[in-house]
Amino acid sequence: MDNGFGKRLAHARAEKNLTQRELADAVGITWSQISRYEAGKAKPRLAVLLKLADALGTTSETLSGDAEDDNGREITLMLTDQETKEIERFAESESLNFNDAVQRIMAMGLKMRYDKNPDMRAQLEADMPGAYEKLLKLLAKDLNE
Known part of the structure; x- marks a missing residue:
């Protein structure tokens, strides 16, 4: 090992x-x-x-050892041209770069998913107490900048 x-x-x-x-x-x-x-x-x-x-x-x-630095994990998204254009429009409307726009969209998506599925949110809180609150703070911080 x-x-x-x-x-x-x-x-x-x-x-x-x-x-x-x-x-x-x-x-x-x-x-x-x-x-x-x-x-x-x-x-x-x-x-x-x-x-x-x-x-x-x-x-x-x-x-x-999954990261070269503390800035998070790099992922590859398989997006259609239409999805890419939508993210670019969102990024421009929010004055964000493309990566920050994707991160915000993903965070919003997670919040929506946890809000719609109480069992999933309960499991998240059981595994990582306070994780949902951290997600809310991250979104609030992003929206207030």
């Missing part, structure tokens, strides 16, 4: 001057599980990864 995650976790923990036990307590798991992660013997579930990132003041992408 690749131990890049374990090394990144140990490094981030050391930067925060936390013991394995302190990090484990902050996340709600055992210190031995932190030890297993750092030794490369196990990898966390997504919900635990997100809690680890939050406790360490970083992103899940940074810990997992």
Whole structure:
């Protein structure tokens, strides 16, 4: 098993001057599980990864090695010409660049989906308490800039 995650976790923990036990307590798991992660013997579930990132003041992408920096994950969208034109129109009307327009559209879409599906929203909150509120704050911040 690749131990890049374990090394990144140990490094981030050391930067925060936390013991394995302190990090484990902050996340709600055992210190031995932190030890297993750092030794490369196990990898966390997504919900635990997100809690680890939050406790360490970083992103899940940074810990997992899925990002080159802390600015998020790069994705490729398969858009039709019509969809691209619609996003470009939206970006222009909101004075945004294309990527920021896509991010806002995706955030609005997630909010709509969570608002229409209480079970999905409840699962989100069970996995990541406060995530829906963070989404609302992100949208409010974007709309007020």
